[in-house]
Amino acid sequence: MVAVVDDRVGYAGPAAGFTGDLPPAAPDRLLLPGLVDLHCHGGAGGGFPDDDLPAVRAAAGHHRHHGTTTLVASLVSAPAEHLHRRLDLLRPLVDAGELAGVHLEGPFLAEARCGAQDPTALLPGDPRLLEELLAGGGVVSVTLAPETAHADELVEVCRARGVLPSFGHTDATAARTAEALRAAAATGRVSATHLFNGMPPMLSRAPGPVAACLAAAGRGELVVELVADGVHLAPETVAMVFDLVGPAQVALVSDAMAAAGMPDGDYRLGALPVTVRDRVARLTTGGAVAGGTARLVDVVRSTVAAGVPLADAVRAATQTPADLLGRTGAGRLVPGARADVLVTDAELEPVAVLAAGRPLEV
Numbered sequence: 001m002v003a004v005v006d007d008r009v010g011y012a013g014p015a016a017g018f019t020g021d022l023p024p025a026a027p028d029r030l031l032l033p034g035l036v037d038l039h040c041h042g043g044a045g046g047g048f049p050d051d052d053l054p055a056v057r058a059a060a061g062h063h064r065h066h067g068t069t070t071l072v073a074s075l076v077s078a079p080a081e082h083l084h085r086r087l088d089l090l091r092p093l094v095d096a097g098e099l100a101g102v103h104l105e106g107p108f109l110a111e112a113r114c115g116a117q118d119p120t121a122l123l124p125g126d127p128r129l130l131e132e133l134l135a136g137g138g139v140v141s142v143t144l145a146p147e148t149a150h151a152d153e154l155v156e157v158c159r160a161r162g163v164l165p166s167f168g169h170t171d172a173t174a175a176r177t178a179e180a181l182r183a184a185a186a187t188g189r190v191s192a193t194h195l196f197n198g199m200p201p202m203l204s205r206a207p208g209p210v211a212a213c214l215a216a217a218g219r220g221e222l223v224v225e226l227v228a229d230g231v232h233l234a235p236e237t238v239a240m241v242f243d244l245v246g247p248a249q250v251a252l253v254s255d256a257m258a259a260a261g262m263p264d265g266d267y268r269l270g271a272l273p274v275t276v277r278d279r280v281a282r283l284t285t286g287g288a289v290a291g292g293t294a295r296l297v298d299v300v301r302s303t304v305a306a307g308v309p310l311a312d313a314v315r316a317a318t319q320t321p322a323d324l325l326g327r328t329g330a331g332r333l334v335p336g337a338r339a340d341v342l343v344t345d346a347e348l349e350p351v352a353v354l355a356a357g358r359p360l361e362v
Contacts, residue, residue, distance in 0.1 A: 007338060007357040009334060032344060036325070037254050039194065063295055066362070067350050068296045070100045071100055074103040074255075075270075077114075087136060090102050100140065100325065102140065106143060107122050109148070113198045116283050125151055139161070142165055145168070146177050151180055155187070166193045166225075167190070169198040181213070189324055192209075192217075214245065218245050220249065222249065223249050226241060227253055229298065229302055231289065242312055242316075246312075257274065259281055260294065264278065264279065269281075272290070340355055
């Protein structure tokens, strides 16, 4: 059971160890820490890369009401002036606690692996531009390709601002990726953006970035994101990664876009049109998978269905990403932590959500 005092967890443990009055028993209920999503582009019809504050708030609220109480808003590659405007729009929500921060997914990515990113908006690594984007605060993570120009300097800029560097959307060799990972891990936390996606496949004589990332995660030097929604990755792939590196090195993410919680139809991801059919989002032109339509609780459910133990799946959606962000008061149910609680039924369907001790409608 969990007891809440104001906005904090007062007690978490067996009911037999609690000395206060016990509420009526609720059979078949699971008490989970509030979920922590490091990579989310939107939901409820709104996208974080859009210039629409009410839609942005609706997207954040949609994920919060489905148990994601710590949410990082992801942008996509865009011209510098566009990114500055979006950061100006999102920073007040970060300051107010509606968002945990902003993730810049680009623009320093590999065109060969741009996926659903606008290839015309990609740029070679530019430390001065990155410094300008980070100067106003609010950004908590940046995805960059390890082979982009000045990659080491970009990581240094991130470190100076307390921002998490994440390698992804890359066509680099295993050797180049390993070199970049070693350098970044020597100075702090580092992650890999949606492992396998936006990367070449791992082959016997061309292992590529996937092999380098798995090796680094196995050594405890890297946390790998997995979009384990049943679309981006096969269930066997998800289970294999957990078996290889363990839940302390895996961060489950939704990579959700505007169509999360919405019916099939036409949407946008940044500047690019997206068509959603059978809950799968793809670029209208070209057909690349364009983010997800699942919430993080849905990803946890899919991960468990893939054969991952419930405790491991929950850790990868709570404590591991919270630690990656340096937020030790989130993503866990221990006395003194922020009282973010997701209550689900036995099928991991949300029943109730507390955010900082405040009940939300589900």
